[in-house]
Amino acid sequence: MKDQICYDDYQKTASWLLSQTQHRPKVAIICGSGLGMLADALKCQDSFPYSDIPGFPQSTVQGHAGRLVFGELKGKTCVCMQGRFHMYEGHSLCKTTFPVRVFKLLGVETLIVTNAAGSLADSYQVGDIMIIKDHINFPGLAGLNPLNGPNDDKFGPRFPPMSGVYDKDLRKIAFDLCKSMGVSQFVQEGVYCMVGGPNFESIAEARLLHRLGVDAVGMSTAPEVVVATHCGMRVFGLSLITNKVVKSYNDTESVNHEAVLEVSKLRSQTLQMLVTELVSRMDINNNTT
Ligand SMILES: O=P(O)(O)O[C@@H]1C[C@H](O)[C@@H](CO)O1
Numbered sequence: 001m002k003d004q005i006c007y008d009d010y011q012k013t014a015s016w017l018l019s020q021t022q023h024r025p026k027v028a029i030i031c032g033s034g035l036g037m038l039a040d041a042l043k044c045q046d047s048f049p050y051s052d053i054p055g056f057p058q059s060t061v062q063g064h065a066g067r068l069v070f071g072e073l074k075g076k077t078c079v080c081m082q083g084r085f086h087m088y089e090g091h092s093l094c095k096t097t098f099p100v101r102v103f104k105l106l107g108v109e110t111l112i113v114t115n116a117a118g119s120l121a122d123s124y125q126v127g128d129i130m131i132i133k134d135h136i137n138f139p140g141l142a143g144l145n146p147l148n149g150p151n152d153d154k155f156g157p158r159f160p161p162m163s164g165v166y167d168k169d170l171r172k173i174a175f176d177l178c179k180s181m182g183v184s185q186f187v188q189e190g191v192y193c194m195v196g197g198p199n200f201e202s203i204a205e206a207r208l209l210h211r212l213g214v215d216a217v218g219m220s221t222a223p224e225v226v227v228a229t230h231c232g233m234r235v236f237g238l239s240l241i242t243n244k245v246v247k248s249y250n251d252t253e254s255v256n257h258e259a260v261l262e263v264s265k266l267r268s269q270t271l272q273m274l275v276t277e278l279v280s281r282m283d284i285n286n287n288t289t
Pocket residue numbers: 031032033061084086114115116117197218219220221256257260
């Protein structure tokens with residue numbers, strides 16, 4: 001896939017998908033590392049390996065199956081990415097966010113992003129679910145932004161605001177749902193920070209992020225959210241805290257990807273239930289043909 005992607009490229013992929021499925025999703029869900037089971041809750045599935053979808057990038061990370069799944073969650077039509085694209089895989093940011101613009105052209109209005117993340121906040125525990133209140137896009141601050149290059153006005157403005165991006169109403173609904181599900185003791189709300197990866201943080205880096213007010217750190221999400229916001233989508237995000245980031249030179253533990261995937265499994269049912277109930281409460285105009 002080429003690095004400069006134009007409107008026609010997104011359009012071709014969207015048209016192909018619309019010709020292959022009757023589903024017309026209003027909600028898109030991106031599954032984080034080890035969180036692909038979110039798609040298992042979809043009823044009446046049509047699924048497509050990324051390798052079969054014209055123009056789609058390919059997933060290379062363990063825990064990211066590489067399948068686009070269409071289906072219904074409690075009667076609401078959704079499309080779910082089982083596997084996302086990360087900058088550290090060698091994809092340009094245009095490629096990592098390619099599906100988001102395709103979703104826009106499919107008619108998607110709300111994007112739900114999920115990820116596995118390490119916690120910096122001292123009060124967080126492994127297995128906590130963090131409702132994302134805001135993000136720090138470190139690569140973005142350093143000039144690595146998926147919106148770099150000529151702006152396509154068909155998608156959105158040259159200088160999109162990024163304040164208030166994570167929808168307040170959806171966050172409130174999610175909180176209330178967690179209370180009614182009896183899981184609020186391990187639900188947090190906080191700031192997610194994207195770093196480039198693929199290495200985990202050094203202790204000095206972890207301390208820097210902690211001082212900056214970061215609650216959880218990961219290697220994705222921010223570029224997808226920037227592109228979704230640019231094209232006018234509503235955004236909701238969840239981080240699953242899979243590890244505590246090592247902040248002390250006395251700490252002998254270290255993180256690894258396998259441990260991240262193990263913790264993801266542990267909370268899979270709760271996350272699935274939360275996302276399903278959240279979607280079922282969304283005010284969306286379903287039209288499924
Ligand atoms: O796709 P996400 O952000 O959930 O993946 C996280 C960040 C790295 O890709 C990986 C590290 O274990 O998990």
